[in-house]
Amino acid sequence: MSNYLFPFSEEHEMIIQTARDFAQEKIAPVAAEFDESGEFPHETIKKMGDMGFMGIEVPEEYGGAGLDTLSYVLALEEICKVDAAHGVVMSVNNSLYAYGFLHFGTEEQKQKYLRPVASGKAIGAYSLTEPMSGSDAGAMRSRAVRDGDFYLLNGRKSWVTSAPVADNIVVFMMTDPGKGAKGISAFIIETGKPGFTLGKKEPKLGIRASATSEILFEDYRCPVENRLGEEGEGFKIAMTVLDAGRIGIAAQALGIAEAAYEASLGYAREREAFGQKIGQFQGISFKLADMKTRLEASRLLTYNAAIAKERSKTSGDRFTLEASMAKLFASETAMFCAHAAVQIHGGMGYSKELPVERYFRDAKITEIYEGTSEIQRLVISRMELGLK
Numbered sequence: 001m002s003n004y005l006f007p008f009s010e011e012h013e014m015i016i017q018t019a020r021d022f023a024q025e026k027i028a029p030v031a032a033e034f035d036e037s038g039e040f041p042h043e044t045i046k047k048m049g050d051m052g053f054m055g056i057e058v059p060e061e062y063g064g065a066g067l068d069t070l071s072y073v074l075a076l077e078e079i080c081k082v083d084a085a086h087g088v089v090m091s092v093n094n095s096l097y098a099y100g101f102l103h104f105g106t107e108e109q110k111q112k113y114l115r116p117v118a119s120g121k122a123i124g125a126y127s128l129t130e131p132m133s134g135s136d137a138g139a140m141r142s143r144a145v146r147d148g149d150f151y152l153l154n155g156r157k158s159w160v161t162s163a164p165v166a167d168n169i170v171v172f173m174m175t176d177p178g179k180g181a182k183g184i185s186a187f188i189i190e191t192g193k194p195g196f197t198l199g200k201k202e203p204k205l206g207i208r209a210s211a212t213s214e215i216l217f218e219d220y221r222c223p224v225e226n227r228l229g230e231e232g233e234g235f236k237i238a239m240t241v242l243d244a245g246r247i248g249i250a251a252q253a254l255g256i257a258e259a260a261y262e263a264s265l266g267y268a269r270e271r272e273a274f275g276q277k278i279g280q281f282q283g284i285s286f287k288l289a290d291m292k293t294r295l296e297a298s299r300l301l302t303y304n305a306a307i308a309k310e311r312s313k314t315s316g317d318r319f320t321l322e323a324s325m326a327k328l329f330a331s332e333t334a335m336f337c338a339h340a341a342v343q344i345h346g347g348m349g350y351s352k353e354l355p356v357e358r359y360f361r362d363a364k365i366t367e368i369y370e371g372t373s374e375i376q377r378l379v380i381s382r383m384e385l386g387l388k
C-alpha cells in the first residue's frame, strides 16, 4: 500500500483483509463463469450476506454489521476489484436500499424490511427510473392512488438492479402529478404480492452476473404503513439515497480501475516485444503512470466522500458534492484504466481468456447508473454556483 492520507484503524485494515480474502477465495474462481452465463450467483451473494457485507453500516439492532462508511467503501472496493457484478448487488443493498430506511423508515419498517436485507437473508432493490425518465427522474409517470388504508400502484419501472432476485423494493411513484417532483412518494413493496410482475430482463454489456429487469405494477395494493417517509417526500428521499449510492459506485469504479491497473502493470513487466519488456517503452509506461495517478486521485475523492458521509451522521450536513465528485472522477478513471488495460494487453486484452475485457465492459456502467457523468457535472456545478 502507498502512503495514504487516511490512516486506517485496525478495524479498517481487518475489513480490507477479510473482504480481499473472501473475494479471492470465493468470487474469483466463479466470476468469469457467471459473467459468461449471465446467471445470478446466488451462492456467493448468500455467503456475502453471512459475512455481514450486505448491511455494513446498518446498526446491529437492525441486522447490520454496525461499521462506518469507510469500512463499507473499503470492503466494496475489494469485492469490485475481483468482480463488479457481485459489487453492485452489495452496493444497492447497502446504500440504495438500507440507507433510505435508516433515514426515513419507521421503527416497524426497519424491523420488518431492513433487518432481513441488512443481515443478508433477503435482497433489497431501489426503483426510480422509468422507460421515459432516467436522468430527468422527476418526470416519472407511474401512479400511486390512495384508496382507504392502501395505495393502488400502477406503472412500469426499468433498469432495476437486483429486481429478479429481490424480496423487497423501494419504489418511487407519483401521488400528485400536479406538483411535479414534490408530488412523488416512496413505497416499500413485497415482490411476492399480487399486482407485481417482472418485466423484460435487461440484456447488458457488463456486470452481467447481476440481475436487472423492468418491473410492472398493476393495481398493486400497498398498505399506507409501507409508505417510506411522508407523501410528497419521495424525490427528496430518492436524491438523498442516491448521494449514498454514488459513493458506492465510486468504490466500485475504484475497484475496477485497480484491477485493470494491476493486470497492466504485471503484463508490462512480463511481456516482451522488440527485445525488451513492453513496460520499458514510453508508450506503455506513460499509460501506467496516468492510470496510477488517476486511480490514486479517485481513491482520495472516494475515501473523502466516505468520511463526509460519516460526518453527516452527527452533523446532518449533506455530502452531495463530495459524493458526486467521487462518482464522476472514479467512474471516468475506471473507464480510462480499463481502456488502457485492453490496449496494453493487445490481443490478450480482447480475449476472454483474461478478465481484462470484462473490466472494460463492467467499467462503462459506472459512468451511467446512479446518475450519468453529465448529471454529476450538473450537480457539482449547480452546487458550486449556488444555483441549488
Ligand code: CAA
Residues within 6 Å of the ligand: 092, 126, 128, 129, 134, 135, 136, 137, 138, 159, 160, 161, 181, 235, 236, 239, 240, 242, 243, 318, 320, 368, 369, 370, 371, 372, 375, 378, 379, 388
Ligand atoms: N439531497 C436532498 N434533496 C435534494 C437533493 C439531494 N441530493 N437533490 C435535490 N434535492 C431536492 C432539492 O432541494 C429540491 O427540493 P426543494 O424544491 O424543496 O428545494 C428537489 O429535490 C428538486 O431538486 P431539483 O430542482 O434539483 O430537481 P431536478 O428536477 O432539477 O433534478 C437532478 C435534479 C440532479 C438532475 C436529479 O433528477 C438526478 O439526480 N437525476 C439523475 C437520476 C439518477 O441518478 N438516476 C439513477 C437511478 S438508480 C439506478 O441507476 C438503477 C440502479 O438500480 C443502480
